[in-house]
Amino acid sequence: MKTTVKTWLRERSELGVGALLFLLGVLVLTDALTLDADLTGRGPVGPATVPLVVGCGLVVVAVLLSVDVLRGGRGEAEAGEDVDLSEPADWRTVLLLAGVFLAFAVLIGPVGFPVAGALLFWGSAYALGSRHLHRDPLIAATLSLLTYVVFDKLLGVPLPGGPLMGVV
Amino acid sequence: MDSLNSLIDGFGTALTPMNLLWAAIGVLLGTAIGVLPGIGPAMAVALLLPVTYGLEPTGAFIMFAGIYYGAMFGGSTTSILLNTPGESAAVVAAIEGNPMAKAGRGAQALAAAAIGHFAGGMIGTILLVVLAPTVAALAVDIGAPDYLALMVLAFIAVTSVLGSSRIRGLASLLIGLTIGLVGLDQMTGQQRLTFGSLQLADGVDVVIVAVGLFAIGEALWVAAHLRRTAGEAIPVGRPWLGGDDVKRTWKSWLRGPLIGFPFGAIPAGGAEIPTFLSYVTEKRLSKHKEQFGKGAIEGVAGPESAASASAAGTLVSMLTLGLPTTAVAAVMLAAFQQYGIQPGPLLFEREPDLVWGLIASLFVGMVLLLALNLPLAPVWAKLLRIPRPYLYAGILFFAAVGAYAVGGEALDLVVLLVIGLVGLGMRRYGLPVLPAVIGVILGPAAEQQLRRALQISDGSVTGLVDTPFSVTVYAVVVILLAWPLLRKVIIRRGGTR
Numbered sequence: 219m220k221t222t223v224k225t226w227l228r229e230r231s232e233l234g235v236g237a238l239l240f241l242l243g244v245l246v247l248t249d250a251l252t253l254d255a256d257l258t259g260r261g262p263v264g265p266a267t268v269p270l271v272v273g274c275g276l277v278v279v280a281v282l283l284s285v286d287v288l289r290g291g292r293g294e295a296e297a298g299e300d301v302d303l304s305e306p307a308d309w310r311t312v313l314l315l316a317g318v319f320l321a322f323a324v325l326i327g328p329v330g331f332p333v334a335g336a337l338l339f340w341g342s343a344y345a346l347g348s349r350h351l352h353r354d355p356l357i358a359a360t361l362s363l364l365t366y367v368v369f370d371k372l373l374g375v376p377l378p379g380g381p382l383m384g385v386v
Numbered sequence: 387m388d389s390l391n392s393l394i395d396g397f398g399t400a401l402t403p404m405n406l407l408w409a410a411i412g413v414l415l416g417t418a419i420g421v422l423p424g425i426g427p428a429m430a431v432a433l434l435l436p437v438t439y440g441l442e443p444t445g446a447f448i449m450f451a452g453i454y455y456g457a458m459f460g461g462s463t464t465s466i467l468l469n470t471p472g473e474s475a476a477v478v479a480a481i482e483g484n485p486m487a488k489a490g491r492g493a494q495a496l497a498a499a500a501i502g503h504f505a506g507g508m509i510g511t512i513l514l515v516v517l518a519p520t521v522a523a524l525a526v527d528i529g530a531p532d533y534l535a536l537m538v539l540a541f542i543a544v545t546s547v548l549g550s551s552r553i554r555g556l557a558s559l560l561i562g563l564t565i566g567l568v569g570l571d572q573m574t575g576q577q578r579l580t581f582g583s584l585q586l587a588d589g590v591d592v593v594i595v596a597v598g599l600f601a602i603g604e605a606l607w608v609a610a611h612l613r614r615t616a617g618e619a620i621p622v623g624r625p626w627l628g629g630d631d632v633k634r635t636w637k638s639w640l641r642g643p644l645i646g647f648p649f650g651a652i653p654a655g656g657a658e659i660p661t662f663l664s665y666v667t668e669k670r671l672s673k674h675k676e677q678f679g680k681g682a683i684e685g686v687a688g689p690e691s692a693a694s695a696s697a698a699g700t701l702v703s704m705l706t707l708g709l710p711t712t713a714v715a716a717v718m719l720a721a722f723q724q725y726g727i728q729p730g731p732l733l734f735e736r737e738p739d740l741v742w743g744l745i746a747s748l749f750v751g752m753v754l755l756l757a758l759n760l761p762l763a764p765v766w767a768k769l770l771r772i773p774r775p776y777l778y779a780g781i782l783f784f785a786a787v788g789a790y791a792v793g794g795e796a797l798d799l800v801v802l803l804v805i806g807l808v809g810l811g812m813r814r815y816g817l818p819v820l821p822a823v824i825g826v827i828l829g830p831a832a833e834q835q836l837r838r839a840l841q842i843s844d845g846s847v848t849g850l851v852d853t854p855f856s857v858t859v860y861a862v863v864v865i866l867l868a869w870p871l872l873r874k875v876i877i878r879r880g881g882t883r
Contacts, residue, residue, distance in 0.1 A: 232815050235557070235811070235815050235817075239557055239560070239561075242561070242564060245579075246564055246567070246579065249578060249579050250578070253576055253578070263836065263837045263840045263841075263845075264574070265571035265573065265574045265576040265578060267837075268567070268833045268836070269567055269578060269579075272560060272563045272564055272567065275556075275560050275563075276560050276564065279553060279556050279557045279560055280557075282553050283553050283554070283557060286551075286553055291551070292816070293551065293554050293814075293815040293816025293817060294816040295813065295814055295815070295816060296607065296813040296814075296816065300423060300424050300608050300612060300613050300774055300777075300778075301607070301608055301611045301612075301613065302611050302612070302613040303611060305611065307610040307611060307814075308609070308610050308611070308612070309610060311609045311610065311612070312606050312609055312610050312810065315605070315606060315609055315782065316606070316803060316807070318782075319602075319782060319786065319799070319803050320800070320803065322786055322799065323796050323797075323799035323800050323803070324796070326790065326796055326799070327796055331790075335783060335786070335787070338779075338782065338783055338786060339779050339780070339782075339783045340779075342775075342778065342779035342782045342783070343775040343776055343779040344775075345609070346609060346612065346774065346775035346778055346779060347612070347775055348773065348775035348776065348779075357776065361780070361783065362783075365783075365784075365787060369436070369437075369440075369787065369791070373437060373439070373440040373441075374439075374440025374441075375436055375437075375439045375440045375791045376791075376794065377787070377790065377791070378794075
């Protein structure tokens with residue numbers, strides 16, 4: 219019995235999209251309704267009007283989408299050059315990549331772009347299945363350093379050098 | 387004649403050594419990135435946007451134009467040699483191009499595509515020169531209600547023309563509009579959806595949304611379903627065309643733009659529909675119908691030319707009305723806004739150097755594209771063999787560089803990742819990405835026009851439909867919305883007859 223409920227839900231996981239849209243709609247509506255009333259009076263249409271329309275739209279679309287899913291409608295997963303839809307999704311890789319990316323966001327300030335960028339590339343390549351012990355870090359370091367020099371020095375787009383560049 | 391003089395001035399801008407260099411770098415970078423499998427033109431321009439941050443606007447847009455055309459050409463190379471189109475507009479190139487490559491005629495297929503891009507781009511850009519100033523002059527008089535109508539049309543067109551499910555397109559649009567709401571209200575300074583955060587008060591930068599949805603979302607989606615055995619690219623020599631082939635294709639090159647340009651100018655999803663229409667036309671008109679599906683060269687030449695011309699058509703509505711009709715144009719509009727420049731009818735008056743320099747550099751870019759890409763094709767083909775972990779790690783890497791370069795904020799990287807995860811979910815459940823990007827870009831502008839229009843009419847809703855122009859546009863919107871119903875009625879009538 220329990221398993222049938224599970225498979226029923228798994229086949230209709232798109233209902234989750236409807237639920238998220240619904241929550242987003244409620245969030246937008248709440249935010250619009252709690253705007254400071256004193257300032258909303260300027261002009262016939264205040265700052266709350268459009269959010270109210272968008273919020274209602276989200277709620278309506280959430281309901282319509284859920285109805286569509288219950289009636290058997292399914293969103294088609296996107297195909298692509300390197301996408302193999304015949305295999306089940308590999309969410310572990312996605313989590314690893316998200317973790318590596320967050321680590322980059324945390325590290326870029328303290329250690330600077332060249333080091334953090336190299337770790338981002340190496341970590342991502344590792345997560346995606348590349349296992350060359352010497353080649354991967356070498357490519358990562360070269361790419362990161364090169365990007366830093368090109369952007370920061372040649373193109374005039376500032377990137378933090380970090381302590382390492384301070385020494386050099 | 388006026389536009390001819392302006393164009394000559396534009397060439398003066400475009401042909402300075404520095405700007406020529408930017409154009410050449412743009413074409414090379416655009417082609418290289420566009421050739422990489424999995425990267426379509428929209429992702430290519432979004433990823434390369436930060437490269438232009440340090441430049442002054444004219445140089446930046448000249449480079450940008452090169453990237454755009456280069457990425458489109460690069461995409462068709464991938465289709466022909468790998469048979470796995472990165473985006474819907476390149477599907478048609480794969481239908482005939484890949485069988486040609488398999489039959490050892492890859493060089494001819496690439497040449498037909500390259501010259502097709504050149505011809506289509508040339509004709510399209512000439513049409514742009516002729517039409518854009520006229521459209522801009524007409525558009526100067528249109529007011530807030532008319533703009534609002536145009537934007538509503540763009541919203542509806544992008545959600546109902548593209549993709550298989552309207553409700554999913556609409557969901558995507560609303561997600562975009564919601565992201566566009568974040569920040570201070572432009573008219574009253576009220577904080578909306580900021581949750582007290584100072585960083586969010588500035589709003590979410592469009593570049594971060596575009597990079598997040600196109601690049602991060604795509605990389606994560608591919609990571610979840612990475613094909614363990616990558617497709618084999620067919621090796622190719624230097625592209626060339628024999629006399630017989632030229633005889634077969636020159637008409638196709640000229641026909642393509644006639645189909646591509648008008649479709650690019652209207653909000654109908656860019657190159658997807660015109661490339662397909664061009665393919666069908668070429669098939670019908672060809673003397674070699676039996677070759678179609680097995681490698682007919684006209685089936686490469688016509689659609690590629692149409693695709694390139696539609697890119698020029700896209701620029702008409704983008705430059706004169708500020709209305710992006712494709713994902714690439716949306717990113718380009720974001721780039722304009724980055725410099726505080728608002729495309730629209732006044733752009734031609736306010737920034738003539740920039741606009742005509744940009745248009746002239748389109749011509750320069752196309753010549754460079756043809757001159758560089760024919761000899762370099764074997765090199766580009768080698769890029770197809772890049773190991774996939776490096777490719778997608780590289781996409782994440784450069785997406786991070788781009789998002790960080792916007793404002794130098796680490797928090798932007800977190801926002802980027804969140805939007806990327808949204809993009810991943812959208813791909814999983816078949817929500818198209820383009821409506822969301824259009825929503826983020828046009829949403830705030832549409833709100834402003836709405837409020838301006840209602841201020842003029844003192845709150846009366848009739849103020850939104852008091853011009854013939856806006857009424858016409860809304861009529862088109864209604865037809866678009868009612869189309870599935872209308873089609874049913876028409877089919878039923880046809881059946882009973």
